Amino acid sequence: xxxxxxxxxxxxxxxxxxxxxxxxxxxxxxxxxxxxxxxxxxxxxxxxxxxxxxxxxxxxxxxxxxxxxxxxxxxxxxxxx
Numbered sequence: 001x002x003x004x005x006x007x008x009x010x011x012x013x014x015x016x017x018x019x020x021x022x023x024x025x026x027x028x029x030x031x032x033x034x035x036x037x038x039x040x041x042x043x044x045x046x047x048x049x050x051x052x053x054x055x056x057x058x059x060x061x062x063x064x065x066x067x068x069x070x071x072x073x074x075x076x077x078x079x080x081x
Contacts (some may be wrong), residue, residue, distance in 0.1 A: 001047045001057070005039055014039065014059065016047055024049070026057040037062055 003018035009025070012033075016026045026047050028039065039045065039062050046061035 001049055003045060003047060005041050005043045005045060008041060014045075016045060016057065016059070018047070022054075024055055024057050026059045029058050029060045032059065032062070 001018050001020075003016045003024075005014050006017045006023070007015035009015060013025055013027050016024050018024060024047070026045075028037075029048075032039075039059065043065065044063040045059045046063075047057040048060050049057040
């Protein structure tokens with residue numbers, strides 16, 4: 001499913017409004033946490049849901065928005081030969 005992040009909640013959870021107008025509570029997937037992919041209000045995200053509880057889900061992908069920077073520049077090591 002796809003939707004937009006509406007609100008940031010405590011404990012790494014987000015309120016997500018899906019394209020079909022349902023509001024769910026979602027948390028960030030482990031790979032997104034591992035690679036420190038940040039999500040903010042208004043981001044378009046892909047959500048995995050379980051058929052057992054349709055009010056919860058897991059954010060597995062954050063789409064890139066045009067005009068958004070790629071993050072801070074990486075530092076080069078000071079060692080040169």
